[in-house]
Amino acid sequence: MPVLNEERHLAEAVRQVLAQQYEGPIEVVLSIGPSRDRTQEVADAIAAADPRVVVVPNPTGRTPNALNAAIAASRNPIIARVDGHAMLPPDYLATAVETLEQTGADNVGGVMAAEGVTPFEQAVACAMTSKIGVGNARFHTGGQAGPADTVYLGVFRREALERVGGYDEHFQRAQDWEMNHRIRETGGLVFFQPRMRVSYRPRPNARALAKQYFHYGRWRRVVSRTHQGTINLRYLAPPAAVLAMLLGIVVSPFFWPGLLVPGVYLAAILAGSVLTGRGLSAAALLRLPLVYVTMHVSWGTGFLTSPPSLSKPRPARQTALSQNLRGD
Template sequence: MPVLNEERHLREAVDQVLAQQYPGEIEVVLAVGPSQDRTQEVADAIAAADRRVTVVPNPTGRTPNALNAAIAASRNDIVARVDGHAMLPSDYLRVAVETLAETGADNVGGVMAAEGITPFEQAVACAMTSKIGVGAAAFHVGGTAGPADTVYLGVFRRSALARVGGYDEHFQRAQDWEMNHRIRQTGGLVWFQPRMRVSYRPRPNAKALAKQYFHYGRWRRVVSRTHEGTINLRYLAPPAAVLAMLLGLLVSPFFPLALIVPGGYALAIVAGSAVTGSGLPGAAKLRLPLVYATMHCSWGWGFLTSPRKLARPPGQAVRREEPAPRFGE
């Protein structure tokens, strides 16, 4: 579990893991970064109270570094990635291990079931489970079990992690997609299992949501530059929309009809919000157009402005900080 500034949800997230209805041994490794809240104190207290929990440092604060450090400190042949704000259902690990055995997959994962508490979080949760907000990715909107490009979180065979060298610490974001790509490229199978539903707590405000999706877009562009042929129209839609709206605004003083583009987008978002947000409370429904626009524009702008210097040079090996995690042990 990579942990940074997770004081609010950490104890509940760990409790959900320890309470799994799973017949085998469970260990929890928390890789704690330099947080600005009481995360370190909470993590240490949890470990002191339960010998199944171990805390390891992640001085960089970066997610892939934390994951590699936690994997290196773990002992078992199956490794489940869990986030500090993800709430596992009680049968999550049992279903995952059964699915690994039944399918022969190297990694299985399920649905990122976003659930909000405040009106803004409820609006984000709605957008994150809607095709208007995130496209048709099964781990967001659901679907039937089967092979997938990537899945949410993931329960891995340690042998697969050893084969690909773990997470590439070059990728500050999109590290899951990137590693799943390498697993598939080396002959492995990534499997979507809709029975594995994980409750996810969305970002609490527009600023945090914009930052999240800006970095998603920026680092998805890095992945596409590193692994040719991994981009498709779904990923190009947000940057194309941002470019079209910017162009419309720029030429509108000389050609007023160009305002049809940003105006049409705004109308489409309002109409889409009315349909997808029909079951939301009023306060959340009012925030839904802002949420959609924030997600689309932030992702698109991050993709468009992603600097080439972020790309990992072709042929460079998967990067890990020293000492290297001993994935095969």
């Protein structure tokens, strides 16, 4: 578990891991970043009460560094990535191990089941499980079991992580997609298992959602610069829409039909909100168009403005995990 500022949810998240209906041994490695709350104290108390829990430091506070530190401190041949606020269903690990054995996959993962409490969170959850919001990614929208480009969280064979050198610590975001790409490039199988559903709590307001999706777009472009040929139309749609709407607004003082571009987009969003928002409360439904626009525009803007300075240097990749494996 990479953990940062998770005082509220950490104890319950760890409890649900330790309570898994799984016959094999389980260890939990908490990689704790420099939190602003009592996360460190909570983690230390959990470890003191249960010998299956180990705490390791992550001074950088960055997710890929935390994951590599936790993997290096772990001992078992199967590694499950779990977030500090993730709530696993009781059969999560058993289903994952069964799927690994049946498919021969290197990594299996399931559905990021977004669930909201407030009307805004409920609107985000709806958008994150619809093709209008996130395209056809099965770990968001569900679908049939089978090979996938990437999955949510992930349960890995240790040998696969060692083969690719663990998480690339250059990538502050999109590190899961990037490592799954390397697993597939080295002949491994990434497998989507819809029976593995993990509850996910969406961002609570538009500002936090915009920041999240801006960084998703920004770092997804960094991945595309690093690994040529990894961009498809689904990823290009948001930046293309942002460019088209911006151009339409710029030319509209001289050519009024330019306003048709943002107008058609907004009309499509309103219609899509009505279609996908069935079952939402009136308060959540009213927020759904704002959520769709925030996700699309933030992701597209992040992709378009991703600076070349974020690009990964060309020298050979070296991660904390690969250093540990070599004994550096």
